[in-house]
Amino acid sequence: MCLIAFAWHSHPRWRLLLAGNRDEFHARPSTALARWDDAPITGGRDLEAGGTWLGVTESGRCCVVTNVRDPRDPQLGVSRGLLATDYxxxxxxxxxxxxxxxRSAASYRPFNLLTFDARDAFYLGNRPESRAQAVTPGVHGLSNADFNTPWPKTRALMQHLQHWVDMGDDANFAPLFAALADEQVAPDEQLPDTGIGLERERRLSAAFIRGEAYGTRASTVVAIGHDGRGMIVERRFGPNGSFEGETMLRFADSSPT
Structure with a gap:
C-alpha cells in the first residue's frame, strides 16, 4: 500500500476501519482480493514475491505494509510483502x-507495517532504524514515510475518515472510496522533499494516481467490528485508471473476544 488512513477503537461498530490505496507498476503481476487456498488469508497476492500488501483472517486479524520512499536506499533484503503473510x-x-x-526487521527491504488483532495494534518500521510503537485509539495515517507523517494526501484522507466517523455512519463506504479516488495534486509549498524531484512529488501527491505504466492498482476498505465480524472491499484499476472490477468478502470471528 502507499496511502492508508485508519480508525482504531474510535467507532461504535468498528474496532478497525481502514481505507487505503495500493500504487504499483501495472506490469507487476498480482491477483485480486480472494481467500487463499494455501493459507488462512483473505487479500490480494503479489505473484512476483508471493506476499500481500494487505490481508485479513477469519479471526479478525489484519496486516498492511507500505514501502519507504527514499531513492538513496538500495532496497536490499527480504521482500516486505512476506511480513504481512508471516503475521x-x-x-x-x-x-x-x-x-x-x-530482532530481524533490519534484514527486510524498507518497510512500514501495521498489525491488528482483537486487542492491540502496532506500527513497525525499519528506516532509519528498527522501531515499534503501540497504536492508540483514534484516526491515524500512513504513506511512504514515518507513521502519521502529515503528507498532504495522508492528512486529507485522515480528515475524510474522521468526518466519516463523526457522522456516525457504519455501512456506507462510498465517501471513503470517493476520498481514495481524489486526483487533486497538492500545492508545491506543501509537498515533501523525498529526493525524487518536484515533478514526481507533484504526481505522487494525489491520493489516486492515474498513469500508463504506474498508478493506483487497488482501493480497499477494511471494516472489522468489535465482535470480530467484518468485511473487506476492493476496487481494482488498470493502466490510466481504468476500472477493472470490485470484490467484497465478509468474514466472521470464530474465537471468543
Missing part, C-alpha cells in the same frame, strides 16, 4: 509479534 499465518498477537520482529 497473518502466525500465532503471535500483535504485541508479541512486534517484539519478535524487532
Amino acid at each position: 497473518l499465518t502466525g500465532s503471535a498477537g500483535a504485541s508479541a509479534h512486534a517484539q519478535e520482529l524487532l
